[in-house]
Amino acid sequence: MKRKIIKIDEAKCNGCGLCAKACHEGAIDIIDGVAKLMREDFCDGFGDCLPECPTGAITFEEREAPAYDELAVARAKEAKARMASPFGGAPFAGCPGSRMREIHHDPAPEAPAAAAPVQSQLTNWPVQIKLAPVQAPYFDGAKLLIAADCTAYAYANMHEDFIKGRVALIGCPKLDAVNYAEKLAQIIAENDIQDVTIVRMEVPCCGGLAMAAKQALQASGKFIPWQVVTIGVDGRRLD
Numbered sequence: 001m002k003r004k005i006i007k008i009d010e011a012k013c014n015g016c017g018l019c020a021k022a023c024h025e026g027a028i029d030i031i032d033g034v035a036k037l038m039r040e041d042f043c044d045g046f047g048d049c050l051p052e053c054p055t056g057a058i059t060f061e062e063r064e065a066p067a068y069d070e071l072a073v074a075r076a077k078e079a080k081a082r083m084a085s086p087f088g089g090a091p092f093a094g095c096p097g098s099r100m101r102e103i104h105h106d107p108a109p110e111a112p113a114a115a116a117p118v119q120s121q122l123t124n125w126p127v128q129i130k131l132a133p134v135q136a137p138y139f140d141g142a143k144l145l146i147a148a149d150c151t152a153y154a155y156a157n158m159h160e161d162f163i164k165g166r167v168a169l170i171g172c173p174k175l176d177a178v179n180y181a182e183k184l185a186q187i188i189a190e191n192d193i194q195d196v197t198i199v200r201m202e203v204p205c206c207g208g209l210a211m212a213a214k215q216a217l218q219a220s221g222k223f224i225p226w227q228v229v230t231i232g233v234d235g236r237r238l239d
Contacts, residue, residue, distance in 0.1 A: 173208030
């Protein structure tokens with residue numbers, strides 16, 4: 001078919017790559033320092049790349065070319081998103097740090113006690129209360145840990161004593177300046193949570209985390225075993 005499509009004058013191209021970035025369909029690539037139209041069926045003919053070219057190397061022309069293939073473009077974008085994802089799998093729209101994932105650890109290799117490697121016990125992501133999903137597979141039958149940010153730094157054996165065997169959520173009511181109660185109540189109400197352990201620091205502001213967790217338990221309408229553990233700024237358990 002005859003249609004409008006871009007034309008690249010390679011003699012004028014300086015290889016800056018701005019056109020490739022501007023092409024939302026991925027039709028342009030930089031090969032050997034020169035912009036090239038890689039897929040004619042990916043070019044929609046709208047010319048978003050034209051105003052980005054600093055040398056005027058891109059123009060329109062009307063000629064025989066394959067029709068714009070919107071479906072092929074969508075598939076290519078999806079494949080590119082999977083490749084670009086830091087965690088693999090399906091494409092994720094949004095901050096990669098907010099993407100829900102379940103973590104599995106291989107058993108630690110046998111070694112003498114003195115030389116045994118320390119292994120992470122974290123099994124869920126994200127861990128920040130503000131970023132956590134309300135529903136996730138790892139919440140099913142979970143023992144929930146709600147911990148203040150600082151506890152992991154103050155208490156040396158945090159992973160073995162508290163994170164191991166639990167789904168961990170962390171936050172700091174002083175820095176976030178929010179009440180976590182509503183979000184936590186949703187998580188508890190909409191999932192099969194077995195029990196809740198709250199680990200807070202001894203400092204007064206950390207009381208907001210424990211209070212939010214208690215409010216969430218009450219608001220959820222469920223009767224779930226719970227406990228509060230307090231960590232001193234010197235790293236000792238004070239309970």
